[in-house]
Amino acid sequence: xxxxxxxxxxxxxxxxxxxxxxxxxxxxxxxxxxxxxxxxxxxxxxxxxxxxxxxxxxxxxxxxxxxxxxxxxxxxxxxxxxx
Amino acid sequence: xxxxxxxxxxxxxxxxxxxxxxxxxxxxxxxxxxxxxxxxxxxxxxxxxxxxxxxxxxxxxxxxxxxxxxxxxxxxxxxxxxxxxxxxxxxxxxxxxxxxxxxxxxxxxxxxxxxxxxxxxxxxxxxxxxxxxxxxxxxxxxxxxxxxxx
Numbered sequence: 001x002x003x004x005x006x007x008x009x010x011x012x013x014x015x016x017x018x019x020x021x022x023x024x025x026x027x028x029x030x031x032x033x034x035x036x037x038x039x040x041x042x043x044x045x046x047x048x049x050x051x052x053x054x055x056x057x058x059x060x061x062x063x064x065x066x067x068x069x070x071x072x073x074x075x076x077x078x079x080x081x082x083x
Numbered sequence: 084x085x086x087x088x089x090x091x092x093x094x095x096x097x098x099x100x101x102x103x104x105x106x107x108x109x110x111x112x113x114x115x116x117x118x119x120x121x122x123x124x125x126x127x128x129x130x131x132x133x134x135x136x137x138x139x140x141x142x143x144x145x146x147x148x149x150x151x152x153x154x155x156x157x158x159x160x161x162x163x164x165x166x167x168x169x170x171x172x173x174x175x176x177x178x179x180x181x182x183x184x185x186x187x188x189x190x191x192x193x194x195x196x197x198x199x200x201x202x203x204x205x206x207x208x209x210x211x212x213x214x215x216x217x218x219x220x221x222x223x224x225x226x227x228x229x230x231x232x233x
Contacts (some may be wrong), residue, residue: 075138
């Protein structure tokens with residue numbers, strides 16, 4: 001899976017994107033978030049409070065229960081502030 | 084229906100955009116537009132806008148399609164700038180052409196309200212030499228919520 005980060009999430013994890021293998025344990029967006037948080041450091045900071053985060057799967061807004069598949073593009077970002 | 088969606092660093096000319104939106108369209112009897120500007124006066128120096136290329140265009144296209152399903156429209160233009168913008172700079176244009184003003188006004192507000200809550204843009208403020216990400220506002224969610232069909 002290609003995982004993208006935007007705004008302060010990108011700054012905290014220290015990169016804009018990375019490839020994460022679609023392990024069987026990573027069934028949902030929430031599973032992936034918990035997996036990334038467990039890496040510690042900037043990831044732990046970025047994923048500390050999931051209520052402050054939003055996600056998208058294949059460029060469509062997605063909740064934590066959205067299931068993942070190999071090859072998905074998954075993005076994590078703060079609530080949007082455009083306009 | 085005409086749909087123009089642009090994400091760009093460059094500024095835009097509002098009257099040129101409105102003219103292009105209704106050119107050679109005799110059915111268009113009204114255009115409503117909204118222009119968002121970088122608001123200063125409180126120590127803000129500039130804004131930098133980041134977005135999610137690809138998803139941004141898709142989300143805005145979905146919002147425009149939803150507006151076209153609700154109101155009879157002739158055309159919609161959405162231009163959103165990204166990059167660094169100084170106080171007074173134009174951030175966003177939503178222009179809606181329709182046969183009559185009611186649809187144009189309502190659809191313009193609808194597109195703007197949904198853009199604020201769904202299109203993946205993020206603002207970072209420069210204030211007193213320090214950069215800080217702008218927090219989302221619950222009032223924006225409420226503005227979008229009012230369009231929900233019951």
